[in-house]
Structure formats: C-alpha cells, structure tokens
Amino acid sequence: MSMVSYAQNFEDIMLWRALKHIKHGFYIDVGAQDPLIDSVSKVFYEQGWRGVHVEPTQQYADKLRKARPGETIMQVAVSNQPGSIVLYEFADTGLSTANRDIALRHKTTGFVCTEAEVQLITLDEVFNQVVTDEVHWLKIDVEGLEKSVLESWTADDIRPWILVIESTKPNTQEESYQEWEFLVLQKGYQFAYFDGLNRFYISNEHLELGNFFKIAPNIFDGFALSGYASHPFTRHLNHQIVELNASLQQAEHTHRAQLDAMRASTSWRITRPIRLLKRFFERLNSAKVEWRVGAEIRHRLINFICYLSKVVLDNRVLRYGFIRILAKHPKLKSKIRNRLFALTKRNDLIGLDLKHQSVNQFYSVKAAKIFSDLKKATAKRGAE
Missing domain, CATH: 3.40.50.150 (Vaccinia Virus protein VP39)
Known part of the structure; x- marks a missing residue:
C-alpha cells in the first residue's frame, strides 16, 4: 500500500x-x-x-x-x-x-x-x-x-x-x-x-x-x-514550493490590480446595463426556462426587461449593442418589441432591428453631422 x-x-x-x-x-x-x-x-x-x-x-x-x-x-x-x-x-x-x-x-x-x-x-x-x-x-x-x-x-x-x-x-x-x-x-x-x-x-x-x-x-x-x-531530502522541493507560491501571489496581485482598473474605467461603467441583460438572457437560454415559468412570473420578467430595454434604447451609446444581443433571441425580441410599443406608443422602437435603424440613432449629433456631410460629398462626386 x-x-x-x-x-x-x-x-x-x-x-x-x-x-x-x-x-x-x-x-x-x-x-x-x-x-x-x-x-x-x-x-x-x-x-x-x-x-x-x-x-x-x-x-x-x-x-x-x-x-x-x-x-x-x-x-x-x-x-x-x-x-x-x-x-x-x-x-x-x-x-x-x-x-x-x-x-x-x-x-x-x-x-x-x-x-x-x-x-x-x-x-x-x-x-x-x-x-x-x-x-x-x-x-x-x-x-x-x-x-x-x-x-x-x-x-x-x-x-x-x-x-x-x-x-x-x-x-x-x-x-x-x-x-x-x-x-x-x-x-x-x-x-x-x-x-x-x-x-x-x-x-x-x-x-x-x-x-x-x-x-x-x-x-x-x-x-x-x-x-x-526536517531531513534534507525535501529541502530543494520545499524551496521551489516557496518560490512558486511567491510567484502565484504576485500574479494574483497583478491580475487583481488590472481587474480593478478595468472595472473603474468609464467604458466598463457605461456598458454595465448591456452586460446585465446579456447575462440574464444567457441564463434564460441555458436553463431553457424562458417560457416555462408561470404566467405571473413571466409577466413580471418581461416588464422588468422592457424597463431596462427602454433605458438602454434611450442611450445612443448602448442602443446598437443591445439590438445586436436581441438579434440572437428572436422570441424575446418580439415580446419586448410588442410590450415596449404597448407601454410607450413609440413607433421608433417597433423595429428593434439594425436594418430599421438610422445611423443618427447610434452616433452623437456631431458624429452624425460628419457622417451626413461625408455621405453628401460621396453622392455629389458620384453624380459628377
């Protein structure tokens, strides 16, 4: 043994x-x-x-x-x-x-x-x-x-x-x-x-x-x-273990510092709603419980998602990423689209599809103007 x-x-x-x-x-x-x-x-x-x-x-x-x-x-x-x-x-x-x-x-x-x-x-x-x-x-x-x-x-x-x-x-x-x-x-x-x-x-x-x-x-x-x-047979091995532990602690400290810096960044804070929604959708999909829960719970979930969706869609920076996520969940996209229209009566939210969205919806006023000027210049050159 x-x-x-x-x-x-x-x-x-x-x-x-x-x-x-x-x-x-x-x-x-x-x-x-x-x-x-x-x-x-x-x-x-x-x-x-x-x-x-x-x-x-x-x-x-x-x-x-x-x-x-x-x-x-x-x-x-x-x-x-x-x-x-x-x-x-x-x-x-x-x-x-x-x-x-x-x-x-x-x-x-x-x-x-x-x-x-x-x-x-x-x-x-x-x-x-x-x-x-x-x-x-x-x-x-x-x-x-x-x-x-x-x-x-x-x-x-x-x-x-x-x-x-x-x-x-x-x-x-x-x-x-x-x-x-x-x-x-x-x-x-x-x-x-x-x-x-x-x-x-x-x-x-x-x-x-x-x-x-x-x-x-x-x-x-x-x-x-x-x-x-205490015999010497394991002395070298123990020394290596000490060195490896020290390296591991240093790597962990560096990783934690990088993670903290990322989480403190502006982009990380701005994209937080998208990450929350993406994580929620993934859990629903993997657990296969999107439409198996009771009617009341399903109703509350949809209302909550719609609320978050409205917040995201009102943000020019987040809107494009959110629509891309919804494209992977057609059933959920349809539910949100219909519920948003019922709640807000906003026709601009009915499409929730990239092909229905104007570029101005995803860029700032200044960026949209630059894009428009470039588009006009390109069209004029083509006409000549």
Whole structure:
C-alpha cells in the first residue's frame, strides 16, 4: 500500500513495514514533539491507530491536543525520580531537554532557550494510561535522558513489541547507547536495526518481526515524502514550493490590480446595463426556462426587461449593442418589441432591428453631422 512518510529518519516506514498487518494498533510516543513535522505516529494515526503521547513542552503539547482528538496527551517528563524538573525549551525545534549540559551546548550554537518547570512521572505511570492489552511500539526520544526513562520501567505487564530509542547524542553522530542498552536487554529485547540515529529492539515474544529490519527503507516500501520532515531530502522541493507560491501571489496581485482598473474605467461603467441583460438572457437560454415559468412570473420578467430595454434604447451609446444581443433571441425580441410599443406608443422602437435603424440613432449629433456631410460629398462626386 502506498503511504506517506512524515518521520525525520524514516522510522515510520520501518515500523509500518513490520506492523502493517495490525488493524487499529496502539503506540506510546515519549518525546512526541510535533503532530506532523518529524512525526513517527502520524502515518499510524491516519490508519486508525491510537496511542499515548508524552510531551513536556507547552508548545507541542497544545499542538498535539488540537491535532490528535481521541488520543491521550501527557504534558510531563519521564524520569526515575518523582517530583519536578527544569526543562530547557528551544521553540520550534526538537532540542528541548532536561539535561543542563546539553542545553548549554545548544545555547552556545545560537539557539534561544527558555526554562519551565514540569512534573516528573515514571514510565510505569505512562503504561497505566494504556487501555489495551498490547502496545505495538514504544518510541523514546528524550535528548540525552534515555537511561533515566528506562530505569523508571519496572513493571512487566506491558511489553511493547518494538522499541525505538534515539541512540546518538543530540545533533551529533556520536553513539550513546552503551549507557543504557543493558537495561533493554535485561527486559527481554533483542537488537534488530540501527538507522544512524535510533536503535530498534524487538521483544523475545515477537522475534519473527526481525525479518523486517534486515534492510533499510527502499523503493519497494512504496512510500512518498510528505515534505514536512526536517531531513534534507525535501529541502530543494520545499524551496521551489516557496518560490512558486511567491510567484502565484504576485500574479494574483497583478491580475487583481488590472481587474480593478478595468472595472473603474468609464467604458466598463457605461456598458454595465448591456452586460446585465446579456447575462440574464444567457441564463434564460441555458436553463431553457424562458417560457416555462408561470404566467405571473413571466409577466413580471418581461416588464422588468422592457424597463431596462427602454433605458438602454434611450442611450445612443448602448442602443446598437443591445439590438445586436436581441438579434440572437428572436422570441424575446418580439415580446419586448410588442410590450415596449404597448407601454410607450413609440413607433421608433417597433423595429428593434439594425436594418430599421438610422445611423443618427447610434452616433452623437456631431458624429452624425460628419457622417451626413461625408455621405453628401460621396453622392455629389458620384453624380459628377
């Protein structure tokens, strides 16, 4: 099945490859961060899975609550000690940590830090939020505090099938799993895969899943990039999207300015009655309801059209265009002609046809005089 990867390092692809046969599974994400960007759980949520998110920062906890209805969001930090801890938050990043040394290192590289006190709970207490018999995967991404989290896991009644644990020091390729891996192995898990950032472990009860971790994500996994992950694979594409959006906005602004200028022009205002009548006639014709409406409605429509027609016909500029429009609707032209004569008793409106109209009806007095002089001069030259 084709799917979209949202995770930073294709963790979701590896997990889905092993667990896609599970319908409506369950997960626990410790250090969940954003519900979309770099999210490991997003693709599972889209497939009907649900889970528990542990996220101590206010920013991302609020995002999770808004984006993930039906899931449990715990705004706490996980540790082997009760009480509270100072969290060093780096907004709009996944670098927030309770490790002071790591926070100082981030600040020296230019990141802005704020401090917040958050409650501490154990991993056992997180497991108490589980409302199912099985947890299919557990991810731990706590920026250097992996050992403390694993030490807070003492219960044996909940055993996630697969563990995904960040195993390098933040923003480096230096591995740190030696500090805590023994705790995982003692729990009855086997190492299965290292993706350059995380280590994957499989419980002894489900070692058959190890076959899915022999190779890295590849073309046969049939997935596409979401464009939201922070990895560099979509950086060029995202840059192109930004440029295209900017070009589109500029084109829209130019088009709107041209449209506003046209609508503000004198000719546009003068020809407005013709456009209204033309639009009305087109609607009547396309809907084939010109003469299907009731007698009373038809009577009112004709009177209204006649009123507008009289206004247009009294205008030298608009008269010619109006008659050309009526020429395309002979039935309506006949109705208007008869009704106008009944209402106005004006013989000059009976024809409503180009061949019956004098040129003087379409030109100003000055233009008509010039045309008349030209006509006389032409006739005189022909006589000579």
